[in-house]
Every structure is written in C-alpha cells, then in structure tokens.
Amino acid sequence: MAIIETAALTKVFPGPDRREINALGPVDLTVEAGEFICIVGPSGCGKSTLLRILAGLEQPTQGTMTAEATDLQRPFNSMVFQGDSTFPWLTVHANVEYGLRVRGVPYRERDEIAARMLRTVGLSGYAEAYPYQLSGGMRQRVALARALANDPEVLLMDEPFGALDAQNRALLQDELLYIWDQTGDSAGGGARKTILFVTHSIDEALVLGDRVLVMTAAPGRIKAEIRAPFARPRRTHELKRDPVFGELSYQIWEALRDEVDAARASELRGQR
Amino acid sequence: MKNRALNLISPVAFLVIWELLVALGALDRRFFPAPSETLARLLELLQNGELTTATVITLRRMAVGFVLAAVPAVVIGLLMGANRMARIILGPLITALYPVPKIALVPMVVILLGIGETSKVAIVAISVFFLVVIHTMAGVLNVEQRYFDIARNNGARPWDLLTTVAIPASLPNILTGINLALGFALTVIVGTELLLPQGGLGALIWKSYNVYDIPTIFAGLIVVALLGWAFTVIMGEVERQLLPWRVADAAPARRRLQDEPRLRRFVRTWWLAVRPFSFTASVTPVVLGSVLAAYDGAWSWLLFAITLVGSVSIHAGTNLINDFYDWKKGTDTPESLGPNRALKEGILTPQQVFWGGVFFFALGSGLGLYLVATRGLLILYLGIFSVLAGWFYTAGPAAFAYIGMGEIVVFIFMGPVMIMGSYFVQMQSVNWNVFLVSIPIGLLVACILHANNMRDIEDDRANNKRTLANLLGRKASRWEYYVLIGGSYLTLVLLVLFGVAPPFVLLALLTLPKAAGLMRTAAVHEAPARLNKVIRGTADLHERFGWLMIAGILAAMVAQVV
Incomplete structure (x- = not known):
C-alpha cells in the first residue's frame, strides 16, 4: 500500500532580480509503507526541499502530494534534520520528550517513553546532560531518539550523519538499521516505519535502503531507481565485500556523474 | 588562577603610591585625601547611617524604575522580534529614541512629572526600557530558523514556538540587555541625583562638593563603584542559574592537589576537605535569624560575623569528623570512601582530618562561649542541646536517625533552633x-x-x-x-x-x-x-x-x- 504519493511535484523559489529559481521537480514518487528509501543527488538538487515538502514545512508550488495516514493518533512524520538539531537549552531527556510535551502527552507517560528511547540509542547515562556536553555523534543520536519518541509512521532523515566522521557514521548506520528492525517487531507496534533518507553518500544509500533514487541536478527529478537486493538484517561492513555491492555502487555513480557535472557547471555559471 | 593575584598589583600599587604622595606632602590633602582617610570617612558614614540611607534611596529608585521598564520592555521586545508587523510599526520610534542621551531628558521629565521621586524613577525606567527592548528583539531575531522548523515538525503550535523556542533561545540576549541596563541605570540615576540633589548617592556627592568635603565625595564614589561591581556579580550568578546549558568556556581541567604551590595547596586542601558546598544548610538559618533581628531593629556586624563563623566552624568540624568515621568504617572498600577528595587523593592522612575536625570544633566552641559570655546563657543551652542531638543522631542504642526521628531532629535543630539562636544573639530576646x-x-x-x-x-x-x-x-x-x-x-x-x-x-x-x-x-x-x-x-x-x-x-x- 502506498503511504506517500506525489504527482508532478515542483517547487519554485523567488530569486534575485525577480527571476524564479526552479528548485525541484516535477517529481513523481510512490513510497510503500514500511519501505526504506534512500535519495542521492548532487548538491543543490532539491533533495532537502523534497523532504521539507513531505514534512509539511514547505508548500509545493505545483503538483500534489497524498499521504495515507493509517493511524490518526500518531503523528504522520518526524524529521531528523541536517547537522546538529538538538535544542541547546534543553537537557538530553527534555530534547527527546519535546514532541510529546508539545502534543500534551502526560508527564509520566512521556518520561517513560523518553527514557526508553534513550536506552534504545544508548544514551541513558546522559539524560540530564546538555547538548554542549556531548559529541556530534551523540547529539545526532539524541535527534534520532526525539524523532522515534514521536512514534511517527514516516521517518524523514536529511543527511543525518553527514557531519560525522567515517567511524561514527558506520556505527550509527548499523544502529539505525538495528532500531528499524526492532520497530518492525510485534513489540514495536507492528509495522516497520517507512523511512526516507537523503544522503550524499552512494555507499550509505546502498547499505541502508531497499531502493535508491538518483536525482538529477536542479531542478531535481528522479533519474534512476536502483534496488538494493541485500538480505536483512544487514551488517554494513560485510555488505561492502559483496561483489554485487560494488557493481550497484558503480551503476549509481554512472547515473549520478553527469548530474554532478551539470550541477558544477551551473555553479560556475552562477559565479560569472 | 595565578592571574588573580597579579590583577591586584596595579590597583594596590596605585593606592599605596597615592597614600605615600599624600604622606610626603606631594599631593594636597585638601583635594586628594589619602586612601586611609577616605576609608575612615567611609566607615564613619556607615556608622552614622548617612551612607546607608543614601544608598538605599538610590537603590530604591533604581529598583522601581527598573521593574516598571524591564517587564514591558521584554514583552514588547519579544513581540517585535516575533512579529514583522510590530517591528515595522514600532521599530522606527525605538531606533530614533534609543541614542538620545537619557540624562539630557531630565529637564523634560521634570517639566512633565515635577521634581519629586516620580521623575527620578521615570529617568531610570526610560534608560532601561530601550536597552532591554533592543536586546530582546535582537535575541529573537537571531534565533536560527531551523529551531522553529524542528519545533513545528514536532507538533509545536505558535504559542509553543514562543515559549519553547523563542524565549529560551533569546534568554542569553535578554539577560545581556538587562545586565547592560543595570549598569546604565546606575550611571543615569547618580547623574540625575547630581542634577536634582534630593537624597541618594548623587546628592550626597554633590552636597559634599558644595562644602568641600572631599573624603565624602570619594566615599560616595566608592559605594557607586561597589554597586556596579555587585550588579555584575549578581547578574553573572543569575546567568549561571538560568542558562545552565551555556557554559561558554568549559571548566579547565582540575589540577591535582599535589601540583599546587605549597601555601595554595594547604588552603585548597582544607577548603576541599571541609566541603564548603554543604555550608548553606547552616549559613542560611544564621543569616535569616540575624536579618530577622535587623528587621526588628537590632543589628551588629561583629555579632553577626561571630555567629556565622562559629556555626560554619561547627559545620566544618562535623563534616571532617564524619569523614574520618566514614573512612574508619569503610577501610575495606576504597570506593565507599566519602566525598572527601583530600583524603581520597592521599593529601591528608585520616589523623590530620580528625585533628582538623577537632580544631574547627574548638574554634566554633570558643566563638560560641564568647557569645554565651556576652549575650546570655540561652546560647549555652541551645549549644548543649545541639551537641547532644548531633551526638545521639547516629550514636547510642536509640539513635534518632535509626528510629525514624531523623526528620524531626533535623527540623528542630537546623530550623527553629539555629534561626532563633541567631536572632537571640542580636536581639537578646526571642x-x-x-x-x-x-x-x-x-x-x-x-x-x-x-x-x-x-x-x-x-x-x-x-x-x-x-x-x-x-x-x-x-x-x-x-x-x-x-x-x-x-x-x-x-x-x-x-x-x-x-x-x-x-x-x-x-x-x-x-x-x-x-x-x-x-x-x-x-x-x-x-x-x-x-x-x-x-x-x-x-x-x-x-x-x-x-x-x-x-x-x-x-x-x-x-x-x-x-
């Protein structure tokens, strides 16, 4: 069952000198419930804009988006933002329960949920710490825990691990996969969460996703779709030894290369 | 840390040279009284109450004007930061009025409000208002957009955006505005009192000038400087309390006690050993009791100091003796060794801790006996009861703490007994x-x-x-x-x-x-x-x-x- 469907979605931003900047689309996208979709594309192609439209933070200029919420009690989506997105003035615990608090979940219940989420991401000992006391990787886990605490149907992740070093990144990828599998267990409320994950990294996209969507240079459209046929549960570092992995990685790069060149060329034009 | 001592060199040298120049006759005593003379005058003015009254008047004008202005200023600043329309409408007026030197408004304010208290309070309010509005607005405008996005994505409604994002994120700026406004308000009120000399520190300075009482001028200036310094310290503390998430410079790595120079090591070792952070439990009641007596009209700095030092000494002694006994019981498990760092790092031997405790007990008892001798036997009874209560708290067959009486004993002795005792010392009655x-x-x-x-x-x-x-x-x-x-x-x-x-x-x-x-x-x-x-x-x-x-x-x- 499709949980999100977009038809001819475009976004136009007002630019300098009354010109218009075509940032996105048209994008036709169908996301099945429980799917893990990764989106790669050159810088500035509108990946983040697409995610922001799906999150409801931005209105599309044209086109339609239908979201099929199955459970109206739960928030439909939660986003893990690019870079550090913890509130520096809240403790780790208060950050994680933020969404529950503004939605009016009673203290006792949200306290318990937040504590559980902190255990899930391995930060129980830091509940009362402030973000400035944590490393970048830990803060990103706090942001993930906050999104998970909302228990949304769709998790939107905008280059969540982009700012991390390679080791931390690999660790968090494994953790994310593990947590995602957990939410698929009957204990986690039945169905696996649907995840849309924007990244720069081809390897990351292949390691995590069921499908990898390659976007064109701005205005971004979906250029290619590659299935990542690896069995789950996956172990990221073992996956990379698989010859199929190398082949797919090559294919994605082939599809992406022209777009990266195009994006770069338009950047150069912009400079002149 | 060392720099703190070096910081003192220039002001101390300045004062010493000044004193010497006066003593040698190089500076005219009539215009530049020696620091020692100023100090003597300061104490004299404190004793006859003149300086205290002036300070209180100035502070009251500041406080009233400050509260009247700061509260609406924060509200308006938040509104202007959050709402573009409000900014467009109010912005020009605020930016136009902000740079006007507030002291130059005194004539207009007097025409409008007369020369009474109202106009002085109004001048303070005007000075405070603009600084706080502008800083609050800037604070809200500087909040990164993504924090609002995050909040909205988590389900925040407009009101939540204000209370959970805009206000906490701009609080550092608001506090900066308040901090600047406090210093500015002090400058302006003293200036106004110079122009309209009816009570207050500015008036004291102006009147002393008229009669060529130069030492009093200096005494007044010293109090003004001290007030400014006190505001800075208080605001620093307020910021630390309200902004625990904003420790700009991480605490420097703690130096091991062994690495300190000898005298500093001695002081710091004992400072840590007596656990000063626990003292508030005894300092608070003593100060409260003494201040209550002052409220009822009896106050002596000397008695207050003796009561305070005496109580803190007993508290320090208790801490040391407790640590010693904890150590004795906990010899087999080094982790369970109390919170005493000096003992833990092996700087102090348990015997030293024990004798340190005895020393502080002796000091406290000595001061207590002085109070008994000069203020009456009630202190002795209270002292004896307290010592007994302390002893039977954990010792003896029916120790209070072991039969569910802990709360009651602590309530009586750390509450009424200490407060009434401190009151009695000042007042001679309860x-x-x-x-x-x-x-x-x-x-x-x-x-x-x-x-x-x-x-x-x-x-x-x-x-x-x-x-x-x-x-x-x-x-x-x-x-x-x-x-x-x-x-x-x-x-x-x-x-x-x-x-x-x-x-x-x-x-x-x-x-x-x-x-x-x-x-x-x-x-x-x-x-x-x-x-x-x-x-x-x-x-x-x-x-x-x-x-x-x-x-x-x-x-x-x-x-x-x-």
Whole structure:
C-alpha cells in the first residue's frame, strides 16, 4: 500500500532580480509503507526541499502530494534534520520528550517513553546532560531518539550523519538499521516505519535502503531507481565485500556523474 | 588562577603610591585625601547611617524604575522580534529614541512629572526600557530558523514556538540587555541625583562638593563603584542559574592537589576537605535569624560575623569528623570512601582530618562561649542541646536517625533552633514570630534528609535502620515528601496572610516551578540515580528558598526606610 504519493511535484523559489529559481521537480514518487528509501543527488538538487515538502514545512508550488495516514493518533512524520538539531537549552531527556510535551502527552507517560528511547540509542547515562556536553555523534543520536519518541509512521532523515566522521557514521548506520528492525517487531507496534533518507553518500544509500533514487541536478527529478537486493538484517561492513555491492555502487555513480557535472557547471555559471 | 593575584598589583600599587604622595606632602590633602582617610570617612558614614540611607534611596529608585521598564520592555521586545508587523510599526520610534542621551531628558521629565521621586524613577525606567527592548528583539531575531522548523515538525503550535523556542533561545540576549541596563541605570540615576540633589548617592556627592568635603565625595564614589561591581556579580550568578546549558568556556581541567604551590595547596586542601558546598544548610538559618533581628531593629556586624563563623566552624568540624568515621568504617572498600577528595587523593592522612575536625570544633566552641559570655546563657543551652542531638543522631542504642526521628531532629535543630539562636544573639530576646518564620526552612531541611532516606529505602531496611521513609513505604513516603515541600510553601503564605512576615518574603514563591519539578520526579522514580537528583535538587531548593526569604526581608527593610 502506498503511504506517500506525489504527482508532478515542483517547487519554485523567488530569486534575485525577480527571476524564479526552479528548485525541484516535477517529481513523481510512490513510497510503500514500511519501505526504506534512500535519495542521492548532487548538491543543490532539491533533495532537502523534497523532504521539507513531505514534512509539511514547505508548500509545493505545483503538483500534489497524498499521504495515507493509517493511524490518526500518531503523528504522520518526524524529521531528523541536517547537522546538529538538538535544542541547546534543553537537557538530553527534555530534547527527546519535546514532541510529546508539545502534543500534551502526560508527564509520566512521556518520561517513560523518553527514557526508553534513550536506552534504545544508548544514551541513558546522559539524560540530564546538555547538548554542549556531548559529541556530534551523540547529539545526532539524541535527534534520532526525539524523532522515534514521536512514534511517527514516516521517518524523514536529511543527511543525518553527514557531519560525522567515517567511524561514527558506520556505527550509527548499523544502529539505525538495528532500531528499524526492532520497530518492525510485534513489540514495536507492528509495522516497520517507512523511512526516507537523503544522503550524499552512494555507499550509505546502498547499505541502508531497499531502493535508491538518483536525482538529477536542479531542478531535481528522479533519474534512476536502483534496488538494493541485500538480505536483512544487514551488517554494513560485510555488505561492502559483496561483489554485487560494488557493481550497484558503480551503476549509481554512472547515473549520478553527469548530474554532478551539470550541477558544477551551473555553479560556475552562477559565479560569472 | 595565578592571574588573580597579579590583577591586584596595579590597583594596590596605585593606592599605596597615592597614600605615600599624600604622606610626603606631594599631593594636597585638601583635594586628594589619602586612601586611609577616605576609608575612615567611609566607615564613619556607615556608622552614622548617612551612607546607608543614601544608598538605599538610590537603590530604591533604581529598583522601581527598573521593574516598571524591564517587564514591558521584554514583552514588547519579544513581540517585535516575533512579529514583522510590530517591528515595522514600532521599530522606527525605538531606533530614533534609543541614542538620545537619557540624562539630557531630565529637564523634560521634570517639566512633565515635577521634581519629586516620580521623575527620578521615570529617568531610570526610560534608560532601561530601550536597552532591554533592543536586546530582546535582537535575541529573537537571531534565533536560527531551523529551531522553529524542528519545533513545528514536532507538533509545536505558535504559542509553543514562543515559549519553547523563542524565549529560551533569546534568554542569553535578554539577560545581556538587562545586565547592560543595570549598569546604565546606575550611571543615569547618580547623574540625575547630581542634577536634582534630593537624597541618594548623587546628592550626597554633590552636597559634599558644595562644602568641600572631599573624603565624602570619594566615599560616595566608592559605594557607586561597589554597586556596579555587585550588579555584575549578581547578574553573572543569575546567568549561571538560568542558562545552565551555556557554559561558554568549559571548566579547565582540575589540577591535582599535589601540583599546587605549597601555601595554595594547604588552603585548597582544607577548603576541599571541609566541603564548603554543604555550608548553606547552616549559613542560611544564621543569616535569616540575624536579618530577622535587623528587621526588628537590632543589628551588629561583629555579632553577626561571630555567629556565622562559629556555626560554619561547627559545620566544618562535623563534616571532617564524619569523614574520618566514614573512612574508619569503610577501610575495606576504597570506593565507599566519602566525598572527601583530600583524603581520597592521599593529601591528608585520616589523623590530620580528625585533628582538623577537632580544631574547627574548638574554634566554633570558643566563638560560641564568647557569645554565651556576652549575650546570655540561652546560647549555652541551645549549644548543649545541639551537641547532644548531633551526638545521639547516629550514636547510642536509640539513635534518632535509626528510629525514624531523623526528620524531626533535623527540623528542630537546623530550623527553629539555629534561626532563633541567631536572632537571640542580636536581639537578646526571642518571640513566637521568629519560631513561625523558621518553620518553612526547617521543613525544607527535613525534606533534604527525607529525600536521602527515600533513595536508601531498600538499603536501610536491609541494615535495620528504621527511617520514616521505610516505615511508611515507598508510596506514603512520596506523600511525606509532598507534605514537607507543600507545607513549607503553605506556611510561608500563611505567615504573610496573618501578618507575621512582610509580604516581600513571598519572593520565595519564585522557587515553585523547581519544587513542582522535584515533586514530579519524586513521584515517578525509584531508581537511586534519579533520586540522587532529587536530593541535590532539594538541597538547592532549600538554599534558594532561604535566600529569597532573606532577600524579601531585606527588601521590606528598604521599603521601611523609604
């Protein structure tokens, strides 16, 4: 069952000198419930804009988006933002329960949920710490825990691990996969969460996703779709030894290369 | 750390050279009185009350003007930051008026409001208003857009955006504005008092100039400088309390005690060993009792200092002796070694800790005996009872702490006894009002102990130590916690309603959010780690509650003088 469907979605931003900047689309996208979709594309192609439209933070200029919420009690989506997105003035615990608090979940219940989420991401000992006391990787886990605490149907992740070093990144990828599998267990409320994950990294996209969507240079459209046929549960570092992995990685790069060149060329034009 | 000593070189050298030049006759004494002469005049003016009265008048004008302006300024600043329309409409007016030198407005203000108090308060209010508005607005405008996105994605409505993002994120800026405004208000009010010399520090300086009383001018200037310094220190503390998430420069790595130079090591070692952070439990009641006496008209700095140093010495001695006995019992498990760092790092031997305790006890007792000799036998009785209570607290076959009497004993001795004792030292008499006022503090001290017992319910039960907490069980002991906390606030309100305490002590109600947070945490958790936070939080609550009560009584005194 499709949980999100977009038809001819475009976004136009007002630019300098009354010109218009075509940032996105048209994008036709169908996301099945429980799917893990990764989106790669050159810088500035509108990946983040697409995610922001799906999150409801931005209105599309044209086109339609239908979201099929199955459970109206739960928030439909939660986003893990690019870079550090913890509130520096809240403790780790208060950050994680933020969404529950503004939605009016009673203290006792949200306290318990937040504590559980902190255990899930391995930060129980830091509940009362402030973000400035944590490393970048830990803060990103706090942001993930906050999104998970909302228990949304769709998790939107905008280059969540982009700012991390390679080791931390690999660790968090494994953790994310593990947590995602957990939410698929009957204990986690039945169905696996649907995840849309924007990244720069081809390897990351292949390691995590069921499908990898390659976007064109701005205005971004979906250029290619590659299935990542690896069995789950996956172990990221073992996956990379698989010859199929190398082949797919090559294919994605082939599809992406022209777009990266195009994006770069338009950047150069912009400079002149 | 070393720099702090170097910091003193230039001002001290300046004063010494000045003193010498006057002594040698190189500077004319009539125009440049020697620092020692100024100091003597300062003390004289303090004694005859002239300086205190002037300071109080200046502070009152500042306080009234400040509150009148700062509250609407924050509201308007928030509005202008959050709403583009408000910014477009109000912005030009604010930017046009902001740079006008406020002291130049004095003539207009006098024409409008006359030369009475109102115009002086108004000048302060005007000076404060613009600084706070502009800083608040800038604070909100500087909040990164993504924080609003995150909040909205988490389901925040417009009101939540204001209360959970805009206000906390701009609080650092708001506080900066308030800090600047305080310094500015001081400058402006003293300037205004020079122009309209009717009471206050500025008037004192101006009048002294008219009669060529130069030392008094200097004394006045010193007080103004000290006030400015005090505001900075207070605001620094306020910021630390309100912005715990913003430690700009991380604390420097703690140096091991061994690496310190010898004298510093000696001082720091003992400083750590006596655990000064626990002192508020005894300092708060002493200050409260003494200030109550001052409110009723009796005050001596000397007696106050002796009472304070005496009580703190006894407290320090108790801490050291406790650590010594803890060490004795805990020889087989090094981790369970109390919180005494000096002992842990092996800088102090247990024997040194023991004799240190004896020294502080002797010092405290000596000061106590002086008070007994000069102020009366009641102090002796209170002292003896306190020592007995302290001894039988954990010792003897029917130790209070082991039969569920801990809270009551602590309530009596760290509350009413200390407060009434300190009051008696100043006043030479006590009355029921003092007892009543001491109840909230006593309840909160008992509450710290109870929070401890709640954490240790299981352990104490296993050790056959009967505390009220484990006698009552987990659930009822939570109720005891609510009752102790709620009781202290209820008593406070009743005290004011029945006219026992001045309404200003209701300042302590500012701690209510913290109390509510603590009760909520205590309601949910059983894990010792979480309850540890409750213990620390309760101690913190006791401290803040006490100091706000003290501040309230001081405020009532200021109100009386004026």
